[in-house]
Amino acid sequence: MPNPTVIDIPHNLGREEARRRMAKGVGKLASHIPGGAATVTHSWPSTDRLALTVATMGVEVPCTVDAEEERLRVTLELPGMLRLMAGPIAAIVKSQGERLMLSDGTAKASRLQS
Structure with missing residues (x-):
């Protein structure tokens, strides 16, 4: 079995x-995806785990994204x-993941109100 590619995307949002x-x-x-x-x-096999399969040009890439308190952990099974x-794939995933975590300003306001 091949070694998975693991990408950590830090955040300060909470799980x-x-x-x-x-x-x-x-x-x-x-x-x-280019x-x-x-x-x-x-699918969501558990509350904090998103399972994905990305298919393009006849290739399928299974991956998981685990939400943790201070990071997302993305695991890709590259064939x-x-x-x-x-x-390069890890760099793109990390960049897009960081953009996703920064894309919503409502979280900061709601956390400050808590």
């Missing part, structure tokens, strides 16, 4: 808000030749 943003953004994920012909299927591109 619940990170999970909310993941749920809000998962429907837009396919539009962020090539424009990707499909994304997803075959995509393993050679693990570094």
Whole structure:
């Protein structure tokens, strides 16, 4: 079995808000994948784990995203030749994940009110 590619995306949102943003953004994920012909299927096997399969150009990439208190942990199972591109793929995933975690200003206001 190949070694998974693990990407940590730090945040200061707390687990619940990170999970909310993941749920809000998962429907837009396919539009962020280069090539424009990707499909994304997803499920929530547990409260804090999002399981995804990204399919494009005949290749499927299973992955999980675990919401933790101070980070998202993304685990990609890159098949075959995509393993050679693990570094650039990880950089794109991290960049997009950081944008997702920063994309909603309402969390800061609601946390300050708590």
